[in-house]
Amino acid sequence: MSETSSAVLAAFRDVTPVLAALPHEVNVFDALDDADVLDVQREIAAQRRLLEARAAVVAGQVARRSAPELGSAGLAQRGGFRTPEELTRVTTGSTAGEARSVVRVGVLMNETATGGRIDQNTGERFAPTRPWLAGVSHAVAAGELSVAAAEAIRSGLGEESAYITTAMLADAVVILLREARVIDVDRLFARARALRDELDVMGIADHEQERRDARSLKLFKKADGMGRLVWDMDPETFTQVAETYDQLTSPRRGGPRFVSAESSPEQERATRITQDSRTTEQIASDGFVQLLGIAGDTASTALIGLRRPAVRVLVTAEALRDRDGHGRLEGCDVPVSIDTVERIACAQGIVDITFTTDGQPLDVGREQRLYTRRQRIALAVRDGGCRWPGCERPPAWTEAHHTKHWQRDDGRTDVADGILLCRHHHLLLHNNHWEIARDAGTYWLTPPRDIDPKQKPIPMPTHSSAMQHVESRRVRELALAR
DSSP states (O other): OOHHHHHHHHHHHHHHHHHHTSOOOHHHHHTSOHHHHHHHHHHHHHHHHHHHHHHHHHHHHHHHTTOGGGGGGSHHHHTTOSSHHHHHHHHHTOOHHHHHHHHHHHHHHHHHHHTSEEOTTTOOEEOOSOGGGHHHHHHHHTTSSOHHHHHHHHHHHOOOOSSOOHHHHHHHHHHHHHHTTTSOHHHHHHHHHHHHHHHOHHHHHHHHHHHHHTOEEEEEEOTTSOEEEEEEOOHHHHHHHHHHHHHHHHHHHTOOOOOOGGGHHHHHHHHHHHHOSSOHHHHHHHHHHHHHHTTTOSOTTTTTOSSOOOOOEEOOHHHHHHTOSEEEETTOOOEEEHHHHHHHHHHHOOOOOOBOTTSOBOOOOSSOSSOOHHHHHHHHHHHOSOOSTTOOOOGGGEEEEESSOTTTSOOOOOSTTEEEEEHHHHHHHHHHTOEEEEETTEEEEEOOTTTOTTOOOEEOOOOOHHHHHHHHHHHHHHHHHO
8 A cells, every 4th residue: 555545544534533523412412502503514514515525536436447448357347346336335335326426426526637538448538528517526526515416417407419518508507506505406406407498498399399298197096986187297287287276275285364455355265275174185176176067167266266377477578579588487497488488478468577677676665565466476577486595485375575674664565675485484584583685686584693693694596487597598698609
């Protein structure tokens, strides 16, 4: 063993007893206050990312030493394993999926460090497989990005194509690395997928047709006399059905329960659903059966409320005018073609919403306390649902909160000073004294001192695909201008 090998192995072995000495007894953590528990959790996450970075580098080495050109002389096959992923899985005790992820990220880190792949037999050097992910490699190495987050970016963005260049993907990576600081892995993947869709305008209509072709409805009769319905819906159908489901069940499931005075039938209906002895699933089942039985022409206040279920599509005026670009179904990350946008507009009409240069819709003032229907539409377009960090409640499940309180701060009912919060987070904000501040078009959530003594502001990014589209379009235009 060389001096370098001894030093590296010794360094890792020295860390093991330190980790083992960290407290793990439940009673030790019982003595911590809430803020300290969260601080410990953040420290563990940071340490895990650092360890994962080393694990990925080692996995990359295993992959390089098990390269296909080495055949049976490769590290994995010499040990009796078919692939480096299988060797990594057995050695680390991880799942097959975890092993694949850490090997892929490790290969990326090795390629980034060496400037590409090197043939282990001939020494010939090849260009990096995915050069646009170099920034991801550096972020993992620095402990700023987890292996799972790196995989989310890689798989979400996909590969180059006839329309998608390396430069375009690299610009998208810059955006994703910035957003990865404030969103979890699942949302990071969805954001990467959305950016890919923004870039792949030419393929949107094809993907849309593929999803529509995959729709199906299957009915099964069970042995006990019950029946089962399996419905695979294309995104547009799902949006419409989900809207109906929400209207049938939202008061029971935590949707908004107080509305304007003119909507008193909605208040009565919400009370009935809340007090109903049936389960939420039974209410939904009975509601859909009733809708089918009377062909959707029931009295509006008796079943699904005052609003007829509809598909709302978001599109910029420029894209609709020039027929260049795409739209997005509200509450759905999947883009739709301009043809689909025009068809929905033909059937349901168009509501124009004007935004300022910092992304704010128009204002109303202080003449009324409750936000109007038009303002609620504008807030839904801007916010995309509850903007509380980590919440995924759609716009239909939210209430409009005055960031400058109506009574306390003499606040105005302006869209810029409004923000969508689900009922749970709206109550939490008022009851636990959280605050929301606005800086131009950016919103920040400030926790109370008993949650965070430093009261560090937390960003509240929009969930709206329409607003994200604006930034993604700039990425595309910047890449094309190169």
